[in-house]
Amino acid sequence: MNDTIDDPHSLLGPYVVGAVDEVDRQLFENHLRGCTECREECARMSDAVATLVDAEAVAPPATLRAAVMGRAAQTAQLPPTVVGDAGSHGPRKRRRWPLVGAAAAAVIAVTGIGAVLATADDAPDASALEREVMMVSSAPDAHTMELSLGSSHLVMSERMGGVALMGLDAPAPAEGMEYQLWLVLDDGQMMAGPTFMPDADGKFMAMMHTDFKDVTEFEITEEPRGGSAVPTGEMVAAVSL
Amino acid sequence: MNSQRHLRVVGDAAAPAASPTAPAEGALSRSAVIGQLLVRVGRGDESAFDELYTATAASVFGVALRVVRDRAIAEEVAQDVLVEVWRRAARYRPEAGSGRTWILTMAHRRAIDRVRSEQAHTDRLRAHGSTITGSHDEPDTVVDMAHREWEVRRVREGLALLTERQREALDLAFAKGFTHREVAASLGIPLGTAKARIRDGLIKLRDAWEEER
Numbered sequence: 001m002n003d004t005i006d007d008p009h010s011l012l013g014p015y016v017v018g019a020v021d022e023v024d025r026q027l028f029e030n031h032l033r034g035c036t037e038c039r040e041e042c043a044r045m046s047d048a049v050a051t052l053v054d055a056e057a058v059a060p061p062a063t064l065r066a067a068v069m070g071r072a073a074q075t076a077q078l079p080p081t082v083v084g085d086a087g088s089h090g091p092r093k094r095r096r097w098p099l100v101g102a103a104a105a106a107v108i109a110v111t112g113i114g115a116v117l118a119t120a121d122d123a124p125d126a127s128a129l130e131r132e133v134m135m136v137s138s139a140p141d142a143h144t145m146e147l148s149l150g151s152s153h154l155v156m157s158e159r160m161g162g163v164a165l166m167g168l169d170a171p172a173p174a175e176g177m178e179y180q181l182w183l184v185l186d187d188g189q190m191m192a193g194p195t196f197m198p199d200a201d202g203k204f205m206a207m208m209h210t211d212f213k214d215v216t217e218f219e220i221t222e223e224p225r226g227g228s229a230v231p232t233g234e235m236v237a238a239v240s241l
Numbered sequence: 242m243n244s245q246r247h248l249r250v251v252g253d254a255a256a257p258a259a260s261p262t263a264p265a266e267g268a269l270s271r272s273a274v275i276g277q278l279l280v281r282v283g284r285g286d287e288s289a290f291d292e293l294y295t296a297t298a299a300s301v302f303g304v305a306l307r308v309v310r311d312r313a314i315a316e317e318v319a320q321d322v323l324v325e326v327w328r329r330a331a332r333y334r335p336e337a338g339s340g341r342t343w344i345l346t347m348a349h350r351r352a353i354d355r356v357r358s359e360q361a362h363t364d365r366l367r368a369h370g371s372t373i374t375g376s377h378d379e380p381d382t383v384v385d386m387a388h389r390e391w392e393v394r395r396v397r398e399g400l401a402l403l404t405e406r407q408r409e410a411l412d413l414a415f416a417k418g419f420t421h422r423e424v425a426a427s428l429g430i431p432l433g434t435a436k437a438r439i440r441d442g443l444i445k446l447r448d449a450w451e452e453e454r
Contacts, residue, residue, distance in 0.1 A: 013443050014436055016346075047338070054300045056307045060299060063316070077331055
């Protein structure tokens with residue numbers, strides 16, 4: 001069997017039947033964008049899954065129709081074009097460092113060079129993070145790059161004003177350390193991004209809102225838990241633009 | 242600075258008919274009807290939405306019930322899915338697949354999301370041994386339509402082509418919302434094997450159901 005854990009093709013079956021978690025789903029959807037063969041196969045297999053769904057048909061409670069119609073009547077429809085999403089972003093210039101979200105631990109807000117550090121110990125809402133990651137990676141201008149940290153990807157979208165990291169099989173950082181994302185600007189300045197920590201399976205997800213003006217490179221370092229204002233640890237991965 | 246790349250432009254949902262590349266459906270007329278209704282719903286046609294409800298609500302509710310196993314929660318899931326269909330209808334792209342598949346796979350996925358958010362993975366893995374029953378619960382009321390009966394029979398025949406192991410893996414994924422990792426863990430098989438069983442099972446079903454056309 002030429003299936004390997006890392007081969008995105010092998011996620012096709014599980015993906016179609018919903019047997020993937022959010023990280024795998026994102027990895028596979030990124031793969032789908034560039035793989036016509038998988039897209040076609042996916043459509044055909046999805047028809048089979050739809051047939052399985054149809055076979056489960058059960059008369060719904062009579063209250064359902066009224067509830068659905070009532071809510072629909074109060075729900076605005078999305079316009080036909082995908083993304084840009086319902087005018088929530090618009091053309092306005094994004095603030096430089098509006099929000100940073102990380103999967104496991106700290107949230108760091110950095111303003112300019114003076115680097116104000118603020119951490120939150122409670123994990124941010126994981127599903128909110130997943131939604132953000134999905135927004136970025138499903139953007140029409142999403143640009144995916146490999147990241148040498150296990151089987152990982154970095155996805156950036158100018159339209160969504162963000163960069164998302166997601167991966168599998170990432171090695172655990174040293175005791176007491178976390179990974180941290182950095183944006184390297186063309187003048188050499190390093191802008192601090194979120195910290196993140198792979199789970200027991202080496203899975204991780206992280207997200208940062210930013211524009212990409214003057215950004216030349218993304219780097220990941222190991223930093224003490226909570227993150228640093230300037231890089232102090234060893235660089236573990238880098239992606240040049 | 243070259244980071245901004247528009248890799249593709251996503252077109253509007255326009256063509257009312259299924260694209261020529263999309264495989265024709267076994268239940269062709271129903272699938273085509275759903276696709277056309279969906280396009281009308283995308284233009285804000287409320288009467289089309291009412292018809293679309295009639296055509297799909299039982300399947301949407303049924304799969305939610307199958308996965309979440311609680312009528313009240315299944316009703317919530319079905320409500321969310323159907324409202325989402327209304328909200329997103331204009332973004333349905335006929336060239337990417339049939340409208341029936343678009344709606345029903347969304348329903349299945351939402352049901353799985355719901356069951357995952359309600360139960361910790363470990364809980365389900367622990368409970369799995371005692372809760373797994375046959376591969377199909379008896380539905381309360383199967384919607385009384387001839388083509389439904391035909392379809393249920395067709396599904397049963399398709400499932401009969403699968404090996405027991407493929408059926409088992411596929412059922413854990415489809416009906417319990419297990420990820421392939423959980424399928425592998427609960428069956429005590431390597432991850433690659435779990436993925437392959439799911440995929441091979443789906444391929445058999447796909448072939449069986451496409452051949453009938």
